[in-house]
Amino acid sequence: MPKLDRRNFLRGAGALGVGGALGLGSTPFKAQAADEDRTRFLIVLAAAGGASIIDSVMAIRASESANPTTINTFPDALVQSVNGSPLRAVDLDRDSLGAIPFSFQSVQSDFVRKHYNDMMVVPTQRTSVNHAIGQRRSVTGNEIWAGRTLQELVANEFGADFAIPNAHLSSGSGFTDRGTDASLPAHVFGEPITDPLLWPLALDSSKGLSRPFDAGRLAKARALRGKLEQRSKFNQVLGEADKLKFWQHLRQEPREAVEARDLINKLLLMPQSTKFPLSEYGLAGSDAAQKARERFPLWEEDPLEAQAALAYLLLRYRVSVSVTLGPSFSVELRDGKSINDEGALLNPPIAFDFSHQGHRSVQALMWQRMYRVADGLIDLLKSEEYANGESFWDRSMIYIATDFGRTKTRPANSDEFSTGHDLNNGVLLISPLVNGNKVLGGVDPNTGLTYGFNPSTGEPDVGRTMEESEVFAGILQALGVDTSPARLPDMRAMRKA
Amino acid sequence: MFRNSSIIALIALAFAAGCDDKATSTSNNNTNNGVDAGGDASADADSRDPVEQILPSTNARVKFKGGQRWASQLARGLDLERSELCKEFGEYDCAADVHFIALGGVEPYNLRINEPLPNAPLTAPIAADRIALSACGLRAERDAANPADASLFKEIAAAPADEALRAMGNRLYQQLLSRDAQNDELDELVAFWADVEDAGADAASEWATFSCYAVATSTEMLFY
Numbered sequence: 001m002p003k004l005d006r007r008n009f010l011r012g013a014g015a016l017g018v019g020g021a022l023g024l025g026s027t028p029f030k031a032q033a034a035d036e037d038r039t040r041f042l043i044v045l046a047a048a049g050g051a052s053i054i055d056s057v058m059a060i061r062a063s064e065s066a067n068p069t070t071i072n073t074f075p076d077a078l079v080q081s082v083n084g085s086p087l088r089a090v091d092l093d094r095d096s097l098g099a100i101p102f103s104f105q106s107v108q109s110d111f112v113r114k115h116y117n118d119m120m121v122v123p124t125q126r127t128s129v130n131h132a133i134g135q136r137r138s139v140t141g142n143e144i145w146a147g148r149t150l151q152e153l154v155a156n157e158f159g160a161d162f163a164i165p166n167a168h169l170s171s172g173s174g175f176t177d178r179g180t181d182a183s184l185p186a187h188v189f190g191e192p193i194t195d196p197l198l199w200p201l202a203l204d205s206s207k208g209l210s211r212p213f214d215a216g217r218l219a220k221a222r223a224l225r226g227k228l229e230q231r232s233k234f235n236q237v238l239g240e241a242d243k244l245k246f247w248q249h250l251r252q253e254p255r256e257a258v259e260a261r262d263l264i265n266k267l268l269l270m271p272q273s274t275k276f277p278l279s280e281y282g283l284a285g286s287d288a289a290q291k292a293r294e295r296f297p298l299w300e301e302d303p304l305e306a307q308a309a310l311a312y313l314l315l316r317y318r319v320s321v322s323v324t325l326g327p328s329f330s331v332e333l334r335d336g337k338s339i340n341d342e343g344a345l346l347n348p349p350i351a352f353d354f355s356h357q358g359h360r361s362v363q364a365l366m367w368q369r370m371y372r373v374a375d376g377l378i379d380l381l382k383s384e385e386y387a388n389g390e391s392f393w394d395r396s397m398i399y400i401a402t403d404f405g406r407t408k409t410r411p412a413n414s415d416e417f418s419t420g421h422d423l424n425n426g427v428l429l430i431s432p433l434v435n436g437n438k439v440l441g442g443v444d445p446n447t448g449l450t451y452g453f454n455p456s457t458g459e460p461d462v463g464r465t466m467e468e469s470e471v472f473a474g475i476l477q478a479l480g481v482d483t484s485p486a487r488l489p490d491m492r493a494m495r496k497a
Numbered sequence: 498m499f500r501n502s503s504i505i506a507l508i509a510l511a512f513a514a515g516c517d518d519k520a521t522s523t524s525n526n527n528t529n530n531g532v533d534a535g536g537d538a539s540a541d542a543d544s545r546d547p548v549e550q551i552l553p554s555t556n557a558r559v560k561f562k563g564g565q566r567w568a569s570q571l572a573r574g575l576d577l578e579r580s581e582l583c584k585e586f587g588e589y590d591c592a593a594d595v596h597f598i599a600l601g602g603v604e605p606y607n608l609r610i611n612e613p614l615p616n617a618p619l620t621a622p623i624a625a626d627r628i629a630l631s632a633c634g635l636r637a638e639r640d641a642a643n644p645a646d647a648s649l650f651k652e653i654a655a656a657p658a659d660e661a662l663r664a665m666g667n668r669l670y671q672q673l674l675s676r677d678a679q680n681d682e683l684d685e686l687v688a689f690w691a692d693v694e695d696a697g698a699d700a701a702s703e704w705a706t707f708s709c710y711a712v713a714t715s716t717e718m719l720f721y
Contacts, residue, residue: 164619171598172609191618194608198595201585205626210587211634214703218630220692221707225715227685233551234717241557243617244716251622258619276586330607 037387040395040433040479041315042154043377044139046175046326047370047402049131049353052419053426054408055363056108057121058443058450059088065445069412072359072419072448080109085116086439090364097365098358098416102345106364111371115378120434122427122474122494123441123450125465126404129421131353134403135174138427141472145486147180150399150475151322155188157481158321163258166190167314169307169325175401176324186246187254190324196303196310200267203258207265208281222251258319267313269299269306288316291383295376301335302346303328308373312380315392327351327369355406359419363406374398374430397431399475408448424449427471433478433496440493441466458493559720561617564600568592568628571713574672575636576648583631591631596624625714633709641702650705657701662687666708673712 054060054072061076062068080089089108096102112119127142128134139149148156151166159165168176168190178189193199206213229235238244266286270276271293278285292309293299299306307325314320329350337344347369348354354362381393405425410417426441441453442460452464455474474494476483562570568591572579583591592600599620601613640647647653649668652661666686670678678686686708693703712718 172605172611178615186616189616191620192598192610192614194598194604194610195595198585198589199620202596202599202620202624202627205623206630208585209627209631209634210584211631211638213630213634213706214696217693217696217703217707218710220689221711224685224689224692224707225711228682228711229715229717231679231681231685232715232717234720236551237554238557238559238720240553241559241720243559243561244557244720247561247617247622247716247719250617250619251626254619255623258623281586328607329609 038480039158039321040154040397040481041158041320041381041392042150042322042475042479043311043315043396043398044151044175044322044324044326045370045374045398045400046135046170046173046324047352047366047400048135048170048173048175048326048329049351049366049402050134050355050404050406050421050425051352051366051370051400051402052355052359052363052406053121053123053428053450054443054448055090055360055406056367057087057089057112057119057428058123058426058439059090060443060445060448067446070409071446072406072408072410073445080112082109082113082116085112085437087112087116087119087121087437089113090367092360092364094361094364096358096416097345097348097361098354100339100345100348102339103342104365104368106368108364108367108371111375114375115430116437118378118430118432118434118436119438120429120431120436120494121439122429122471123443123452123466124425124427124468124471125450125452126423126425127468129404129423131403132174134421135401136177137174137468138401138403139175139177139472140179141469141488142467143180144469144472144488145181145483146183148184149177149179149190150472151190151324152179152181152184152188153476153481154322154479156184157479159188162321163254163261163263163319164191164314165320166322167193167311167320167324169193169196169311169323170328172329173326174403175326193307193310196306197269197300199310200264200269203267204262204264205255205259207262208283210281212282261317261319263317263319266317267310267319269293269309269313286313288313291380295380296373298346302332304332304347304369304373305376308376312377315381315396316384325373327366329353352402355419357418358416359406359410360416370400374400378430394432397429397433397475397479400428400430402427424465426450429475429478429494431478433480435494435496453493455489455491455493559716561601561613562719562721563613564592564597564602564624564628567600567625567719570718571629571632571673574713575632575709576672577632577635581635583628591624591628596620596628599624622714625719626710629710629713630706633706633713636709637702637705640705649709650701653701653705655698655701657690657704659687662690662704665705669709669712673709673718674715 059079060073061079062073063076065071065073078090078092080091089112091107091109093105155165171194176190201208265284268285269289272278292312296305296309299309304327311323311325314323327347331349332347333344352366381396382391384392386392405422406419407422440458441451443450451462452466453460473483473488474491478495568582572582585595589595599618603610605611636649640650640653644653650665652665663683666683667678690704693700696703
């Protein structure tokens with residue numbers, strides 16, 4: 001029987017309140033109540049700037065379109081089909097990124113060939129072409145569940161026993177906005193991690209400092225602090241302030257929980273080096289960090305790889321049930337390189353949104369970045385046993401969230417062109433929990449616009465578009481989150497049979 | 498000894514003033530310490546103090562001071578250069594760099610964080626602990642190495658007397674919280690000696706470090 005602790009109690013109260021408040025129609029989907037371990041992990045891979053679905057898994061061959069020269073179609077030879085799967089891939093070489101001279105190769109087919117059984121494409125019709133709003137709605141389903149985010153809901157459902165249920169490894173975007181439901185317990189809101197390399201140092205009060213501190217005496221000093229605070233007039237007058245009480249709460253059980261698990265050593269990514277002399281500071285790192293560094297070798301240069309490496313550690317050590325990561329809007333270059341150096345560019349300015357300058361090349365490069373990170377995470381999570389022969393990956397989902405789509409047209413026959421923001425698009429979900437090897441709905445090759453599907457059967461429906469709330473519901477339901485309190489629609493077609 | 502005499506004096510005062518139980522209880526915790534301008538505690542000051550009743554705010558609101566402001570205040574109080582307060586791996590400034598966002602900083606240019614976090618993250622109190630321990634440890638180490646030139650723990654010695662602990666404790670309050678310590682607060686600091694005594698030759702330094710830590714990370718120091 002599940003224990004009724006503070007977190008469970010608050011969770012139940014929050015869910016009950018919201019369900020009533022929404023007052024929506026009945027819902028057929030309800031997760032099974034079972035004593036089994038239902039823990040699931042959500043990885044939000046935030047494709048900031050507008051990842052166009054027709055530049056990856058829904059790419060259109062020129063021969064399929066009545067308007068091949070003016071719609072964003074590809075020469076047939078560039079669009080790969082994999083093992084008879086409906087999922088597509090674009091493989092191309094470029095020697096510039098918009099106006100930036102930069103040679104690179106994008107081979108999407110490697111990823112699709114490897115993971116197509118776990119890949120599902122869901123068309124969407126978004127409701128805003130504003131970056132911040134589109135990003136936020138991609139994780140709130142356009143505020144359908146009292147403004148709760150997917151990450152908060154997953155943390156609320158599965159994160160009660162996790163030290164930091166909802167980790168935000170990227171910052172400053174709508175993907176990591178705080179939801180608007182204040183009734184949720186505090187621990188489900190995102191913990192910001194702005195520097196994946198040094199952040200783990202903030203997981204222990206005294207380890208890794210320049211001089212050792214006796215743990216027993218530190219505990220007594222904390223007791224002394226409590227006594228001094230009791231006697232302080234400041235505390236006697238203002239002790240009921242929410243911020244004070246919350247601070248005092250954080251420095252007790254939550255702090256003890258992370259310190260007791262030695263997370264500072266487990267989550268530090270870097271090895272012993274002159275730059276990071278771990279042993280000099282009484283630190284050791286972990287074997288799993290070594291594994292993460294091998295899979296993400298640019299961890300020290302590319303912030304996205306550092307985020308991915310730490311995301312793996314957070315999941316593998318059961319610290320978090322939801323991690324959000326993504327490329328920044330800043331130019332990232334290899335250490336010591338200038339933008340004109342061969343292979344120097346890691347991340348273009350404004351990420352996917354640099355498609356304003358060079359759509360085809362930017363989409364190719366950025367999708368390659370997304371796939372590289374997703375591939376690394378999947379491999380690492382597959383290599384870790386969760387329990388009873390099940391891997392962490394068996395319980396995980398990668399949601400490549402994005403702001404919106406890109407415009408579908410181009411000047412006649414242009415190979416590089418500028419695109420704007422478009423409401424029409426689709427998202428990619430990768431997980432053993434979804435209806436894999438599937439493109440739900442479809443794309444009209446004559447317009448480049450995607451269309452929807454029947455939520456129950458998955459049959460394509462040319463006259464239908466999928467709402468943000470439907471994608472939101474389908475993600476939660478595939479993860480086993482009970483969506484009945486919010487009476488979300490049943491998206492049966494998005495779940496594994 | 499001090500504590501017992503203080504309590505007896507306060508109870509007597511409370512009865513004399515006809516206070517109810519609640520007022521008596523409150524006044525026990527809030528008697529002025531009777532410390533003179535020179536920073537020396539006076540044991541018999543209690544008997545001169547009026548009884549003060551503290552009423553909790555009915556609309557208590559506080560604001561987090563912010564890591565940068567707190568760190569600057571800490572450096573000034575401990576007579577340390579701001580840059581030597583705390584550095585992770587001896588290189589990365591704790592308050593201005595590594596734990597900057599957790600402690601309420603903003604960084605709009607790269608991180609696109611335009612506003613301080615609305616609520617303290619889990620790591621904020623831990624980051625404050627790290628900064629305070631580093632800074633307090635450094636201050637104690639310097640004062641212990643050269644007591645004649647000590648800036649805070651002037652009476653630091655192998656086995657300081659209660660009076661010496663009270664003097665150091667009061668100076669700690671003056672320099673960090675800009676007020677005198679109350680007698681009952683000094684009583685707690687004196688009693689804390691028993692918790693570090695087993696450190697032997699390092700006991701005084703340990704007392705100084707951890708007493709400083711307790712005050713520096715108190716909510717009174719971190720919020721206003």
